[in-house]
Amino acid sequence: MEKTGKYKRILVTSALTYANGDTHLGHIAGSILPADMYVRYCRLAGYDVIYVCGSDEYGTAIEMSAIKEGITPKEIVDKYHEANKLAYEQLGMSFDIYSRTSTDTHKKTAQDFFTNLYDKDLLYEKSEKQLYSEKEQRFLADRFVVGTCPVCGYEVARGDECENCGSTLSPLELKNPRSTITGDTPVVKESTHFYFPLAKYQDELDKWISSKPDWKPNVVNYCKGWFKTGLQDRAITRDLSWGVPLPLEDHEGKVIYVWFEAPIGYISITKELFASKGNEDLWKDYWCSNDTRLVHFLGKDNIIFHAMFFPAMLMAHGGIVLADNVPANEFMNLEGTKQSKSKGHAIYVKDVIGRFNPDSIRYAIASNMPENKDTDFYWSDLQAKNNNELGAILGNFVNRTFVFAEKYFEGRVPPLGELHEIDKNLLESVKSYPSRIASYYENYKFKDAVSESMNLVREANKYFNDTEPWKAVKEDKERCGTIINICLQLCRTFAVIFDPILPFSSEKLLRMLALPDEKLTWQGACDLKLEAGHTLGKPEILFKKIEDTEIEK
Ligand SMILES: [Zn+2]
DSSP states (O other): OGGGTTOSEEEEEEOOEETTSOOBHHHIIIIIHHHHHHHHHHHHTTOOEEEEEEEEOOSHHHHHHHHHHTSOHHHHHHHHHHHHHHHHHHTTOOOSEEEESSSHHHHHHHHHHHHHHHHTTOOEEEEEEEEEETTTTEEOOGGGEEEEOTTTOOTTEESSBOTTTOOBOOGGGOEEEEETTTOOOOEEEEEEEEEEOGGGGHHHHHHHHHTOTTSOHHHHHHHHHHHHHOOOOEEOEEEOSSSOBOSSTTOTTEEEOHHHHTTHHHHHHHHHHHHHTTOGGGHHHHHSOTTEEEEEEOBGGGHIIIIIIHHHHHHHHOSSOOEEEOOOBOOEEETTBOOBTTTTBSOBHHHHTTTSOHHHHHHHHHTTOOSSSOEEEOHHHHHHIIIIIIIIIIIHHHHHHHHHHHHHHTTBOOOOOOOOHHHHHHHHHHHTHHHHHHHHHHTTOHHHHHHHHHHHHHHHHHHHHHHOHHHHHHHOHHHHHHHHHHHHHHHHHHHHHTTTTOHHHHHHHHHHTTOTTOOOOSTTTTOOOOOTTOBOOOOOOSOOOOOHHHHHO
């Protein structure tokens, strides 16, 4: 908590999900789950924190999918926006708002942003040659063109790259170019685009990133690599119909390029959040103030946008807070190969959510999070984590405790008698966990937070074994009561400590403890809040065993 001293509030974003397909576990591991864990921890620790995310809904890929499927882009984004929103909900993601970029609020916010830079003469126009389809009466963005690769001769190379030899291409380099929609041959025509002077901001960006000693090395090194090559000015408009139109006359058919407009979505979605609460101007407290800690969670493929392009845009605009940190994750691959929506090689949330406990999925991902290098998701690993850790350690402790309380103490909390040395040592040791785990969360070390949380349960299990309540119940029932009282208090501690990782189980634990409305705080995690005589709720199974047959499917 000490680290947040100079900040009054925290604003957390997860990379917007591109709304042309279902969300998969790669997204969850990269940008969604770490943010949700961080935010859940921050709320318990008492910070003023908001968490915004949503669907990224414009761009060529969506327009092209729509044309191919014979439906409108709006139909595509409506479908995937709702589907992904539901998938995240089912995995317990606790956004304050999950909205989208096709709203009027976003359109206006993005246009105002553009106008701000335009009015300050920061943008410049440049004319360039582009392929134009006479038949469709429009310019063809790179993904709308195929042709023969000039490098290897592959006949259906895409306008942006050849999938056969991997060369980066521009549509004009293709031999025998064709429109992917109509198949006709386009002509070359001039088109004028606005450019953002990114090169001008390189020094300022470099200085800014160099002032961030706590950023992850993978992020800093990535940026420094780009600085070495030299940043290039970038076009911020495109000839497309599906996008935010330019707020200028005489520029029909041009929209703001999605790389420029999408991150502004974080701002417009925050505006929506507060408008829905009846306080339209409150978004400014978060975005237009230097005592906000802005944290962007994302996968490594998004570093360039969040650590360079977006900050440069904000520097140009002025008056908006820059990120305090960009804790990007590497990729979580699937049994050895990268998860990819376009290649269909991925585990989609919708396919696993009905089959497995959402907390088990969260735990398997969190304990193997690709924080510093790529990791792999294995089905056998999900099974092992569920059975050998969640079930055998956490579930087992909770189950044993509740069985004792039910069987020997009529389902009530027994009184806490005189404490033995072993009790005092345990309680003392338990007290040291919350601040240690907190410091992992505050430093974006999610794997460490998970393993330390589980260590706490291991210690609790050892206490249970060492105190042998099954013997005590026969020899000294009062002593047994003290042990079970302590174990029940620990179950309440787990409900707090595991809320960021296992929110559904945490709720279940509170139900079992008959404390459903308990206001939990991180600082009060180890308080002995359960009073003697308190009637407990019904015991439930926290984690069902995952059988081999379920994994084979
Ligand atoms: Zn090629």
